[in-house]
Structure formats: C-alpha cells, structure tokens
Amino acid sequence: MAEKRKFYGMRNDYMFHAVLQKNEEVLRNLLATLLEIDEAEIESCHIENPIELGKEIEGKECILDVKLTLNNDKVINIELQVYKQTHWINRSLLYWARTYDNLKSGQDYSMLLPAYHIGILDFTLFENHPKFMAQYQILDVEDGYLYSDKLCIKVLDLTQLEKAKQEPETNKKLLKWASIFKAETLEELEQLASGEEVFENMVVTMKKLSEDEKIRMQCEAREDYERSLLTEYNAGKSEGIEQGIQQGIQQGIASERRNTEKERQRAEKESQRAEKESQRADALAAEVERLRALLK
Numbered sequence: 001m002a003e004k005r006k007f008y009g010m011r012n013d014y015m016f017h018a019v020l021q022k023n024e025e026v027l028r029n030l031l032a033t034l035l036e037i038d039e040a041e042i043e044s045c046h047i048e049n050p051i052e053l054g055k056e057i058e059g060k061e062c063i064l065d066v067k068l069t070l071n072n073d074k075v076i077n078i079e080l081q082v083y084k085q086t087h088w089i090n091r092s093l094l095y096w097a098r099t100y101d102n103l104k105s106g107q108d109y110s111m112l113l114p115a116y117h118i119g120i121l122d123f124t125l126f127e128n129h130p131k132f133m134a135q136y137q138i139l140d141v142e143d144g145y146l147y148s149d150k151l152c153i154k155v156l157d158l159t160q161l162e163k164a165k166q167e168p169e170t171n172k173k174l175l176k177w178a179s180i181f182k183a184e185t186l187e188e189l190e191q192l193a194s195g196e197e198v199f200e201n202m203v204v205t206m207k208k209l210s211e212d213e214k215i216r217m218q219c220e221a222r223e224d225y226e227r228s229l230l231t232e233y234n235a236g237k238s239e240g241i242e243q244g245i246q247q248g249i250q251q252g253i254a255s256e257r258r259n260t261e262k263e264r265q266r267a268e269k270e271s272q273r274a275e276k277e278s279q280r281a282d283a284l285a286a287e288v289e290r291l292r293a294l295l296k
Contacts, residue, residue, distance in 0.1 A: 161175070
C-alpha cells in the first residue's frame, strides 16, 4: 500500500503563492472576497512578484507575500501569516508604505495609486479587540472623517472563524474562504470545494502542484521555517516568564532585605530612645535624692 503523501493546504505560504500565481480564477475570487467587491469589478489583476515554482527561495526568512496591481489603479499586498509575529503591526505598516511608494519616474503625487495591505492571520492581532475581518484607515479621531482613501490595511483573523459562523451578518464568501484556509486535510478541502467550480478548480491546481517534488520540497521548507519561528516565539515567551519569575524573586528578596533593614533601624532607634529615657529617669532620680539631702 502506497504511503499517503503529506497534504499542503492554503495556509502554507508557498502553496498559497503558487496557487494564486497558477490560477487567476482563484486569485480573482479571493481578491473580490477580501475587498468585498463584486468579481465583475475586477477587469485585470497582475502579480508583480511571481516566484519561479520549484526553485529554492533565497533566504528562509523571505516573506512570500503576493503583490499585485488591480485594474491598473490599485496596488495590493496580500500576506499570509500562520504563527504569531510580535511585530506584525509594525511590519504591516512598513509593507504598506513600500506598496504606496509606487510613483514612477516623471510622475507627480496625484498619480500615486491607493495601496492595500491585507493580512490573512491565524492568530489574533489584538487580544482585547478580536475581529473576524477588520479594516483600518487614517481617520479623524474625533468625528471619523476620512483623511485619505489611499491607505487601507485589512486583517482576516482565521481564529475567529467559528465565532463568525454564529453571526448572521458575516459575509458568507469570507466564511467560505476562511474555512478553505483552515482545512487540515485534502478530504476536508474537497468536501468544502464540492459544488463550487472555482474551489473545485483550486483543488485541481493544488493537486497538480503537489505532484512536482521540487514544489513539495519548498512547501516543506516553508513549514520547517514557520515551525522554527513558533519554537523561537515559545522559547522567548517561556524565557520571558522565567525571567519574570526570577525578577520577581529577586525583587522579593530585595524588598525583604529592605524591610529587614528598616526593622533593624527602627529597633535601633527604639533602643536609643529607651536608653535616653532611662538616662533621663536616672538623672531625675539623682536630682530628687539631692534635693531630699538638702532638705534634711
């Protein structure tokens, strides 16, 4: 019996990039869903940073985002991030700034194209403000007046999928795509894709890509890298907790020492005060005796 081959789904950033690069129908559908527009509004979409499929990615830390031009009037950067990144917010702003820097030689500022950075995350960005789909723009903090529509950062939080399913107003296409990303097995993905041509075609594309051993090797390399990031994150978190404990212990010891020293100083002052009181009492007694002697 042949050994079952490992499944690389859409949360593998190499497979994700490869599928969007090979299947424009899937790319258009995902774009329309993430931007919450009708697919008919997409006249053209061109990936600006294609990869040579099967070729080793230079530098394991390379971010396999997908940068594309939409209808020749918007620049969009899509980033898939599975494991929690402490500095993702700062990084997303940097990527957006780079995307917005799209003037060509001889063009003036009026020709700057709107820039979108879209993060598909499998972790919650703001623990105190979890949202399935969030959109961030520059607004007046008092009345919400839009400063410019040329900045937009959107975040799809895959961890909020189950909660979003319970909310009737949630975009059904977005739920579908989130479920596709969360699929753990080929069987689960095929079940989700059944009956919808665009997703059935996506599965066919993924199967064809998975037949190429070089592509499979790159998918595995990306998973190894992502796992190493998770290990480093957890190690750093554990180290931080341990450091916090040790710091707390040391602070406790220092506090105890300070309290002990304060007690010693207080006791010493009490002793000195008692000694002075005793000396005053002795002096008073001596004076009384002297006066008695004079009266005799």
